[in-house]
Amino acid sequence: MHLFILKFIGVLVALHAITLLPLFDRVLPIYLHGVAVVAAGLTHCFGESTTVTGAMLHSPTYAITVAPSCSAVELACYIGAAVIAFPSPWRAKASGFFLGICFVAVLNVLRVTSLFLVGAHARAAFEVAHEDVWAVLLIIASTLFVAGWIAWVTPRKTPAATETDEYAAE
Numbered sequence: 001m002h003l004f005i006l007k008f009i010g011v012l013v014a015l016h017a018i019t020l021l022p023l024f025d026r027v028l029p030i031y032l033h034g035v036a037v038v039a040a041g042l043t044h045c046f047g048e049s050t051t052v053t054g055a056m057l058h059s060p061t062y063a064i065t066v067a068p069s070c071s072a073v074e075l076a077c078y079i080g081a082a083v084i085a086f087p088s089p090w091r092a093k094a095s096g097f098f099l100g101i102c103f104v105a106v107l108n109v110l111r112v113t114s115l116f117l118v119g120a121h122a123r124a125a126f127e128v129a130h131e132d133v134w135a136v137l138l139i140i141a142s143t144l145f146v147a148g149w150i151a152w153v154t155p156r157k158t159p160a161a162t163e164t165d166e167y168a169a170e
Contacts, residue, residue: 004085011085016077019077029055031105036066036112037052039057040052043057043113050116064112064115066112079142080100088153
């Protein structure tokens, strides 16, 4: 357990260090624009007339900007560190890392979409939704993702193997 914690902290620091590289500063705006574009598509499903400029999602009555601090990169780093630090085969780590990043991206699009809708239709509830509700939901969702991934990669004992183990112990 101590080794896992040390690996987790080391990988988390390394992943966060990557976010400090100049290349990351060039890639992040592309990602934020993509989140805004997909969120705009989803808001259209709810009858909103939204357009995107850079990372800003706007309509005639409301606008929201997907800021770098709202990119959920920290969440992806947390999931990535947990997946890489957990003792499992590298193939499982790679798939968990990739699926974790996709999971975070989907959650972030849903988050931005819902925050835009809340802001457009219930502006007084925006801060609570943004700062409290989604913060808790993201923590719970990422923890459940990591727990689910760990359950998926952890070998299970079959009933036949358990019986064999019991007889071997006698």
